Amino acid sequence: MTNxxxxxxxxxxxDALRAGxxxxxxLTEACLTAIDGADALNAFVHKTPDIALERARAAxxxxxxxxxxxxxxIPVGIKDLFCTSGxxxxxxxxxxxxxxxxxxxTVSQNLADAGAVMLxxxxxxxxxxxxxxxxxxxxxxxxPWRRGDDDTNLTPGGSSGGxxxxxxxxxxxAATGTDTGGSIRQPAAFTGITxxxxxxxxxxxxxxxxxASSLDQAGPMTKDVRDAAIMLGAMCSHDPKxxxxxxxxxxxxxxALTGDIKGKTIGIPREYHMDxxxxxxxxxxTRGKEMLADAGAKIVDITLPHTKYALPAYYVIAPAEASxxxxxxxxxxxxxxxxxxxxxxxxxxxxxxxxxxxxxEVKRRVMIGTYVLSAGFYDAYYNRARKVRxxxxxxxEDVFAQGVDAIxxxxxxxxxxxxGEMKDADPVRMYxxxxxxxTVNLAGLPGIAVPAGLDKxxxxxxxxxxxRPWEEADLLNTAYALEQAAGFVAxxxxxx
Amino acid sequence: xxxxxxxxxxxxxxxxxxxxxxELPALAKEFNTILGFIEQLNEVDVEGxxxxxxxxxxxxxxxxxxxxxxxxxxxxxxxAPDAREGFFAVPKVVE
Numbered sequence: 001m002t003n004x005x006x007x008x009x010x011x012x013x014x015d016a017l018r019a020g021x022x023x024x025x026x027l028t029e030a031c032l033t034a035i036d037g038a039d040a041l042n043a044f045v046h047k048t049p050d051i052a053l054e055r056a057r058a059a060x061x062x063x064x065x066x067x068x069x070x071x072x073x074i075p076v077g078i079k080d081l082f083c084t085s086g087x088x089x090x091x092x093x094x095x096x097x098x099x100x101x102x103x104x105x106t107v108s109q110n111l112a113d114a115g116a117v118m119l120x121x122x123x124x125x126x127x128x129x130x131x132x133x134x135x136x137x138x139x140x141x142x143x144p145w146r147r148g149d150d151d152t153n154l155t156p157g158g159s160s161g162g163x164x165x166x167x168x169x170x171x172x173x174a175a176t177g178t179d180t181g182g183s184i185r186q187p188a189a190f191t192g193i194t195x196x197x198x199x200x201x202x203x204x205x206x207x208x209x210x211x212a213s214s215l216d217q218a219g220p221m222t223k224d225v226r227d228a229a230i231m232l233g234a235m236c237s238h239d240p241k242x243x244x245x246x247x248x249x250x251x252x253x254x255x256a257l258t259g260d261i262k263g264k265t266i267g268i269p270r271e272y273h274m275d276x277x278x279x280x281x282x283x284x285x286t287r288g289k290e291m292l293a294d295a296g297a298k299i300v301d302i303t304l305p306h307t308k309y310a311l312p313a314y315y316v317i318a319p320a321e322a323s324x325x326x327x328x329x330x331x332x333x334x335x336x337x338x339x340x341x342x343x344x345x346x347x348x349x350x351x352x353x354x355x356x357x358x359x360x361e362v363k364r365r366v367m368i369g370t371y372v373l374s375a376g377f378y379d380a381y382y383n384r385a386r387k388v389r390x391x392x393x394x395x396x397e398d399v400f401a402q403g404v405d406a407i408x409x410x411x412x413x414x415x416x417x418x419x420g421e422m423k424d425a426d427p428v429r430m431y432x433x434x435x436x437x438x439t440v441n442l443a444g445l446p447g448i449a450v451p452a453g454l455d456k457x458x459x460x461x462x463x464x465x466x467x468r469p470w471e472e473a474d475l476l477n478t479a480y481a482l483e484q485a486a487g488f489v490a491x492x493x494x495x496x
Numbered sequence: 497x498x499x500x501x502x503x504x505x506x507x508x509x510x511x512x513x514x515x516x517x518x519e520l521p522a523l524a525k526e527f528n529t530i531l532g533f534i535e536q537l538n539e540v541d542v543e544g545x546x547x548x549x550x551x552x553x554x555x556x557x558x559x560x561x562x563x564x565x566x567x568x569x570x571x572x573x574x575x576a577p578d579a580r581e582g583f584f585a586v587p588k589v590v591e
Contacts, residue, residue, distance in 0.1 A: 102571040201552050214551060243556050312536045323511065330512070332584050337577035346589045351514035363513055367523075368530055370511040371499075381534065386547030388540050393548065427526065428533045444551030469552065 005030035006170040010074050010227040013173055017063050017073045024063065024073030027173075028056035028117050031075040034171045035119060040496040043156075043166040045080060045138040046088045046121040055117045062115055070254070071234040072115030077166045077175040080121045081128055081159075082108045082218075083207040087118075091209040092136040093126045095357025096335040105207025106239045107176060107218045114234040119172050123162025126359045127326065128183055128211045131433035132422065133161025135361045140419050143191055144169040144492040147457040151495070154416040154459070157187030157433075163221045164191040168492060174222040174231050178208060180215045181314055182437025185449035188221055189411035189462025192451040192490060194483070195221040196228045196476070199469045200444035201246035204239030212321035213244075215314075215441040225450065225480045229253035232472065248470060256473035261481045262296030267404040271307035272436060274413060280455045281410045288408055288452055288463045291485035292478070302404060304395040309388050310439040311431055316372050316385035317442075322362075323369025329357060364427065393443040400468050406478045409436050411449040411462035436464060446472045448479045451488040460490065499527045 005027050008016070016022045032052060035044050052075065059073035083089045083101035090096035104112070112118065123141040125133055132155040133141040141161040143154040145168065156165040160177035164187035167175050177184040179197035188195030196219045203218040210216065220231035233253045239245040268289060273282070293299050331337035331353030338352035358366065372381035399407070413435055422430050440447035446469070449462040463482065467475030499507075504524040508515040515523060569582055578585040 099575050102568075102574060199552070201554070240557070240559075244550075244552070244554070246552065246554065247557070306540065309537060309540055312534045315530060316534055316537070327512075331577060332586055333572075334575035335577070340587060344587060346587050347512070348514075349587050350512040351509075354512055355514035358513065363511075364526060364530075367504075367507050367511045367513065368527065371503075371507045371527065371531075372534075374507070374510060381537075383547050384537050384540075384542060385534075386549075387542035387545040388537055389551075390545050390548040391540065391542070393551065426529050428529055431533075442551075 006034045008173060009223045010071070010173050010230050013074055014070050018068070024056040024059040024117060025053065027073065028052050028075045028119070031119055031172050038169055038171050038496050041142045041144060041165050041169055042139055043123055043141050043162040043169065043171060044077060044120045045123045045162065048087055048118055048120045051087070052117050052119050055112070059115045059117060069114045069234065070230045071111060073117065074173050075117040075119050076111065077119050077122045077163060077172040078108055079160055079163050079176050079178060080124050081178050081209045082176060083209065084108055084118065084121065087121065089121065089209070090137070090335070091127050092124045092138055093357065093359070093362065094137045094336060095329045095354070099334045103207060106204035106237065106241060107208065107235045110237055111234055116234065122166055122175055125159035125161065126362050127209065127322070128159040128178055128180055129322070129361050129365055130158040131182070131186060131430055132419070133158040134419060135359050137359065141165045142419070143416050144496065145191060145416060145459055146492070146495065147459060152418045155190065155419050157190035157416065159183040160187050160221060164188055164193060167191070167193045167221050167223060169496070174220055174227055176218060176235070177221045178216060178218045179441065180211050180318060181441050182434035184219050184221060185437045185447055185464055186412050186433055188449040189451070189460070190416040192460030192488065193221055193223060194225055194228050194448065194450055195219060196232060196448040196472070197440065197446060198232060198236065198472050199446045201244050202236050202472065204237060204242040204245040206239055206241040210325040212318040213325060214321060215318060225476060225483045226254060226257060228448065229257055229476045251473045253473050253476050256477045257480045258477060259481050259484055261292065261478050264297045264405045264478060265403050266292050266297045266299050267302035267399050267407045268299060269302050269304045269307065269407060269409060271304050272409045274435065277413055281413065281461065284453050284461050284463065285408070285410050288482065291482060292408065295481045295485060300404065302399045302407070304399065304439070306388065306391045306395050307439060310392055310442055311435060313385040313388040313392065314438045314442060315368070315431060316381050317389060319365040319369030320373050320382050321369070323366045323373060326362070326366050329354065389442050392439055396443045396445060405468070406475055407466040409464045409466065411436060411464040415455045415457065415459035415461055440466055445469055446475050448475060450479050450482050450486070452482070452486040453488065454490055499524050499531065
């Protein structure tokens with residue numbers, strides 16, 4: 001029974017809670033047991049059982065009173081990037097070692113207000129910089145999926161690797177993620193779950209450790225599209241504390257899930273056919289097109305001419321913003337401070353603290369960002385990248401103006417790879433993981449990854465749908481139709 | 497554009513990250529790989545394009561210029577590696 005409880009979706013758990021068939025305390029205890037039995041996945045890095053049970057009891061009272069919102073009593077995991085009051089929140093970085101925020105991020109507060117139960121904090125790449133969860137100070141999170149009979153540990157993707165692993169392994173019903181270049185959608189695809197990055201501005205960024213502020217967005221990582229709709233609704237809000245959060249009403253996303261996409265126009269971007277892309281990914285994409293066509297959508301070929309330049313633009317803009325955002329980690333106000341030698345002044349304190357506290361990938365990006373913003377290079381790199389970003393956004397505006405409702409692409413250029421397999425590759429090869437997702441962040445659009453099949457090694461593969469700005473409801477409905485047609489029900493065999 | 501060890505050292509200094517001399521050649525090489533990748537942007541015709549400042553065309557909200565927060569000295573200092581007498585403490589700044 002315990003296992004069955006943790007396998008529930010948010011929607012089934014909500015209905016069972018309201019019907020009195022299960023309590024939030026029972027659900028929460030089942031998840032806490034599953035988490036304790038899954039240390040091999042290294043998904044939960046700070047467990048909060050006391051907070052969880054306290055919130056579960058409060059949720060049960062609320063449900064009994066009959067006034068409970070959809071997320072009430074639902075046990076979820078929170079990515080370590082979200083500041084959670086009194087609970088370690090260190091963005092998987094050594095430089096925030098010991099940091100316990102005095103405040104709660106708006107998104108995690110919204111979830112708490114809706115009655116969701118926080119089980120603990122989830123592993124991730126350091127400061128969300130990575131595509132494999134291998135840059136974490138906590139060590140690698142591990143994908144519950146394996147290749148056939150091979151016991152190689154695979155990456156759950158990144159940066160929201162712990163969130164993806166935890167949801168796929170049924171340690172929690174759902175989890176929060178954040179996505180700067182694909183950090184929700186790529187790990188979702190690698191683990192056979194659903195993940196949506198909403199339109200930039202839909203979720204407040206307040207209290208989320210900043211990586212690249214013009215690209216960062218939070219979103220839910222869930223077992224299916226309906227759950228993504230429910231949880232996204234609870235996460236979004238206008239927030240005066242984030243000047244980029246949109247003052248727009250949050251629609252009832254779940255109500256939009258009719259599965260009817262007759263007459264919708266789905267664009268297939270020519271530029272997403274990459275050289276060297278595995279045939280399995282091409283085949284999956286073709287099947288996706290056929291499924292949406294069978295459901296009554298019109299499939300059209302489109303062109304997004306600047307696609308090729310999205311990753312290079314991203315690797316100017318994101319490091320530039322990161323170098324500014326991460327300037328605050330100086331050993332003065334929070335986190336780690338290096339031990340100083342006799343005669344060391346404040347500059348040595350900064351330099352030693354940051355050398356010790358940041359991992360290699362973070363240092364690399366901060367320094368690249370520093371370089372592209374430095375005198376003499378600002379125009380050549382940073383301003384040029386921002387101009388290219390404007391062109392990438394215009395590519396999307398042009399196809400939407402032609403009547404395209406959503407765009408279908410593969411979510412990733414491959415299935416999950418083995419942990420350590422990219423160790424000797426140059427950094428740029430790792431960056432290519434985000435080739436299909438990063439355009440969406442640059443254009444500020446909503447994008448969702450939906451599991452759509454297995455490769456020949458038995459690993460999940462995902463498709464991505466990209467929607468018009470602020471039209472997450474419509475996007476979720478298209479994703480729902482795709483999910484219905486794909487009928488993906490596979491689960492990883494338990495080995496942990 | 498090729499980055500030499502001297503430039504790598506200068507960037508590390510600007511970023512306030514201590515890098516040992518022995519690590520500079522490898523760092524310069526990595527920078528060159530990444531910057532080589534970024535150089536592709538030079539192929540794009542950006543004539544007359546305005547650099548993007550905001551991905552969603554939104555006017556920032558304004559509010560009254562009044563104090564809305566404060567008086568939380570204990571909370572502000574609670575995570576400091578070194579705090580004394582209500583202040584953050586740091587090594588000597590001025591000789």
